[in-house]
Amino acid sequence: MNEAVRAKSTIITKLKYQLIRIRYRTDILLSLIFIVIFSFLVLFPLVKIIVNSLTYQDYDLRLVRNARLGAFTGYHYIRVFASSLSYSIFIKPFINSLLVGFGVTIVAMILGSLLAWVIVRTDIPWKRFFDSVIVIPYMMPSWVIALAWLIIFKNDRIAGEKGMFSYFFGITPPDWFSYGLFPIIVCLGLHYYSYSYLLISGALKTVNSELEEAGFIAGLKKSTVLRKITFPIVLPALGSSFVLTFTRSMGTFGTPALLGLPVRFFNLPTRIYASINSNNTGDAYVLALVLVVLAGITIYINSRIVGVRKSFVTMAGKGFRNRPNALGVWRYPLAFLIIFFLIIVFLLPLLLLLWDTFLLYPGDYSISNLTTHFWVGKSNFKIASGEPGIFRNPGIWNGVWNSVRLGVLAALINGFLGLFIGYAVVRNRGTRLSKSLEAVSFAPYVFPSIAMGAIYLGMFARPFGPIPALYGTFTLLVLIVVVKNMPFSSRSGISAMLQIDKSLEESAGIQGIPWFKRFRKIIFPLTASGFLSGMILTFITAMRELSLIILLVTPNTRVLTTMIFAYEDQEEIQHANGVTIILITLIVLANFIVRKFFGNKGLTGLKET
Amino acid sequence: MIKRLFTILILLTFTGGIALVFAAGKKESTAGKSAYPPGMEKWLKEAKLGPYQEHPQNWKEIEAKAKEEGEVVVYSSSSRIAKVAGLFEKTYPGIKVKYFDLGSVKSVEKTVAEQKADLYNADIVTTGGSGQVIHKLLDNHMIVNFVPDTVGDRIPKKYKEPLLIRINEAIVFYYNTEAYSEPPIKNIWELTTPKWKGKVVTKDINASLSVFMGFATIVQHAKEMAEAYKRMTGKNIVLHDGVPDAGYEFVYRLLHNDLIILKSGGKVAAASGKRGQENPPISIIYFTYLRYNDSKKYANGVITPLDPVEKLVYPTYTAIARQAPHPNAAKLFTAFEMGSPKITKDTVIEPPYTKGKSAELLQGLAPYYDPGSASPRADVPKPRGGEIWDELKGWDVDPDFMWYEAPKLQDFWTQQAAK
Structure with missing residues (x-):
């Protein structure tokens, strides 16, 4: 036998071996399939956007003489970073994005960690109630508070009707208070604190009081204990909430769009939206990349500082006590302060929106101006351009159906994919394959929503590989929501799988029970609660999503959030507010039902991210 | 893991990027008419459009064929297209209107994206955005001008060439x-x-x-x-x-x-x-x-x-998309958009315009029959309060x-x- 033949036969044997191995190792097969799919859905878009940013696009042909469509060029980068336009296209929106990002993160983290500490670590009354209610803002779209802000603090800069504040008190708030950076930070901060709260309270709950007590016994001061013992334990949670809040608030579109434009306050997302709308995709791609890079840097810095992976658990089988700090006389005042806070961030905005839906003409709060027309009225061309009341409006019911469909489909797909990925990652733990899969499924995290929408718009406007042109279809909405939520659902899938010992499945495997049956009969039941909490999380995110899908929705695939924006645009304030209330009711109701019937898991899924 | 992610991203980005940069670079005309793309000539002949139009147009045949086609797909920049569609379906039962209310930017974008991919979904493209419509869509033969001869001679030349305008705003x-x-x-x-x-x-x-x-x-x-x-x-x-x-x-x-x-x-x-x-x-x-x-x-x-x-x-154009799958229904819809030929300068049209006899006369014009819009047809009387349109210098x-x-x-x- 000569060398070549021998080499050939070794290769064949190796291949055969690998094939047989894969046949019996479903986890490997799954890993491979998922890596291919996600590379296609996540990494390829990134490549595509980079390529597009380096080649002449349609629009450029009108600005640049001699430009050839698709030819290589640094034109967009020069235009965005080093031209007379840089200040307005890049520098100012960039600074604004950073200001929003840092401002919101500071407000949200201070609020979130204070609340978490008070509720988890002190003897404040009504703990359980607070713990479940305080995260409700998480379930509302982030811009609901902005809508309420406009109702209250609208001043005469954008003319039209008066804001509530000037109607009742006769004082007109200054521009900086009504629009721009300040209200954007306040409104987003009052939404994103719930992320910090969820993550930090989760970490605090796992801190064993004995650790702190040991410190006290050793004669440390209270502040030293806090600094040296408690703080390091919650550091990973603080890091996660920093990354989550910072990247999200920098990439958010809704609130800056509502509160920014009247004072020409642009951040990167609203600038991207403007560029896409004016067909200038080159600018949009470069700016989207800036957001991706920023998110990447944030995650990188966080991983450097915290030095550990995000899921960080201190729970062990040993004695565990959580001895709350006594608040003394402050117990009830503090509890009422929290209740007051909840009223401001949750109840008040909703009540204001609700009140507004009963006004015939917005801005007139007299009794004679009350009407139920916007809920039950028939189409009347003298009011709201003939748009029928919400309960009689087939368009709105179609939106409800689309939203629920999107939420449920995304939740189901994400739930199962998360489980499979978790299975594939955990069973191969330590191998290169497992690490790659984990990384790839985490990759959508670095895409700011609006940037991802922009990428998918460009990618699926025409047939792409084996996929037909998906633009304008409902499938595309489901696809992007599923991909965007993958980091979360794969994380909860992985942590659910980590709890199951390999031996359980192996013993069944030895008896010759096929993989699918093993999965169905053993693994799935054991992971069901994690699965469910992952699903409800995806459901909530999908239902309140706007930034991600605003570029992809067409009138036939409208969901509630985009309808709210459309009504808002048409100055049909009552309809916008009414639909907002329906949306929030649906989300809260779904969450309530799941908690009621499937155990008190609810939002805990977020902690696993 | 983070490191790994970045390594993968960077590697893929570079290899894929370089490959794609060299693969790209299709030339496309941006100004002035180019030659017909392949397949278009044949379609024009079959659909009796462009240079193969009949004179006079045989509306009996068009209507019969349109009913066989049973559907017309409309990309529109105007949200009022929903009302036009409703009126059309009432007038021609059996022909369904599938409309996409996309706004002007996306109407053009969707048409371009699909045509480039040889996907022919649209029959009618009716949108504003003058530069794009003329120099992107028409110059590249993504749309075809069709002027129904029922009302064609009542429209000034500048409103029907190079492309038919259905409403001025x-x-x-x-x-x-x-x-x-x-x-x-x-x-x-x-x-x-x-x-x-x-x-x-x-x-x-x-x-x-x-x-x-x-x-x-x-x-x-x-x-x-x-x-x-x-x-x-x-x-x-x-x-x-x-x-x-x-x-x-x-x-x-x-x-x-x-x-x-x-x-x-x-x-x-x-x-x-x-x-x-x-x-x-x-x-x-x-x-x-x-x-x-x-x-x-x-x-x-x-x-x-x-x-x-x-x-x-600014005008809202209406055109038939290249390789439209329902060309006769598209012709019928175009004629409908322009309003009934029965209207003359002296016709009295009473509100409400979108119902009853007025709607029968105005047809696709009905939803646009307000002082702020004007039909390109010289013979359509102005709506109540609409005299102001002609008085304003523009x-x-x-x-x-x-x-x-x-x-x-x-x-x-x-x-x-x-x-």
Whole structure:
């Protein structure tokens, strides 16, 4: 036998071996399939956007003489970073994005960690109630508070009707208070604190009081204990909430769009939206990349500082006590302060929106101006351009159906994919394959929503590989929501799988029970609660999503959030507010039902991210 | 893991990127007509369109074939297309209208994306955005002009060539008639004076091609703008550094006079039009939103006389998409959009326009039968209160200017708006 033949036969044997191995190792097969799919859905878009940013696009042909469509060029980068336009296209929106990002993160983290500490670590009354209610803002779209802000603090800069504040008190708030950076930070901060709260309270709950007590016994001061013992334990949670809040608030579109434009306050997302709308995709791609890079840097810095992976658990089988700090006389005042806070961030905005839906003409709060027309009225061309009341409006019911469909489909797909990925990652733990899969499924995290929408718009406007042109279809909405939520659902899938010992499945495997049956009969039941909490999380995110899908929705695939924006645009304030209330009711109701019937898991899924 | 992610990202990005950069580079014509793409000639012959049109058009045959086709797919920039579709289905039962209300930017975008991919879903493309429609869609044979001969001879040439216009609309200047007994300005340049600082409202040009076209048309008429300035001040206009002419200068001064930019036309119309305001602004927005005076109790009035221009007219075109799968239904729909041939100058059309006998006459014009819109047909009488359309002196949007010059204006606007 000569060398070549021998080499050939070794290769064949190796291949055969690998094939047989894969046949019996479903986890490997799954890993491979998922890596291919996600590379296609996540990494390829990134490549595509980079390529597009380096080649002449349609629009450029009108600005640049001699430009050839698709030819290589640094034109967009020069235009965005080093031209007379840089200040307005890049520098100012960039600074604004950073200001929003840092401002919101500071407000949200201070609020979130204070609340978490008070509720988890002190003897404040009504703990359980607070713990479940305080995260409700998480379930509302982030811009609901902005809508309420406009109702209250609208001043005469954008003319039209008066804001509530000037109607009742006769004082007109200054521009900086009504629009721009300040209200954007306040409104987003009052939404994103719930992320910090969820993550930090989760970490605090796992801190064993004995650790702190040991410190006290050793004669440390209270502040030293806090600094040296408690703080390091919650550091990973603080890091996660920093990354989550910072990247999200920098990439958010809704609130800056509502509160920014009247004072020409642009951040990167609203600038991207403007560029896409004016067909200038080159600018949009470069700016989207800036957001991706920023998110990447944030995650990188966080991983450097915290030095550990995000899921960080201190729970062990040993004695565990959580001895709350006594608040003394402050117990009830503090509890009422929290209740007051909840009223401001949750109840008040909703009540204001609700009140507004009963006004015939917005801005007139007299009794004679009350009407139920916007809920039950028939189409009347003298009011709201003939748009029928919400309960009689087939368009709105179609939106409800689309939203629920999107939420449920995304939740189901994400739930199962998360489980499979978790299975594939955990069973191969330590191998290169497992690490790659984990990384790839985490990759959508670095895409700011609006940037991802922009990428998918460009990618699926025409047939792409084996996929037909998906633009304008409902499938595309489901696809992007599923991909965007993958980091979360794969994380909860992985942590659910980590709890199951390999031996359980192996013993069944030895008896010759096929993989699918093993999965169905053993693994799935054991992971069901994690699965469910992952699903409800995806459901909530999908239902309140706007930034991600605003570029992809067409009138036939409208969901509630985009309808709210459309009504808002048409100055049909009552309809916008009414639909907002329906949306929030649906989300809260779904969450309530799941908690009621499937155990008190609810939002805990977020902690696993 | 993070490291790993970055390594993967970087590797894939580079390899894929380089491969794609070299794979790309398809040449495409951007100006002037090019040759027919493959397959189009055959389709034109079968559909009897373009050079293969019959004279006269055989409407009996078209209608019969349209009924066989059973469907027409419409991409539209106007939300009122829903009403047109409803009226059409009532008139021609058995032909379903599948309409996509996409706005002008996405109507063009979707058509281009699909045609480039040889996907032929659309029958009708009816949208604004003059530069794009003429120089992108028509020049590249993505759409075909079709003028129904039932009303063709009643349409002035400039409204049917190179492409049929189905409705003309305009950008106008509104004041609040409740707060002001007469228009508060007489010259457009007054908007740039301290008196109106922070008191002029318009829609973001990035969010509306129509508003953008309005401003572009002002810029295009730099000479007239300079003359108007002289009439107001008695002096020649002095341009700011780097500003090329009086048209741009107007935009420059308006933006630096704290022009308020809102994200939707509805909000702009509300800003000037809402009742009960003490110091309402002037708004620059769609003429057709005058209808909100009825449906939302606004108090908007069109500013006239105004030197040098009172309305900026922009068209909504209608065309048949290349390789349209339902060409006869598309022809029938086009004819329907233009209104019944039975209408003459003396026809009396009573409101409500979208119902009964009026709707039968107006057909696809019915939803647009308001003072702020005008049919290109010379023989369609104006609706109640619509005489004002002809009285306002206007400038027409120029597709060539929009195509070649407008991106510069867009950059200029973006740059100045940020300061």
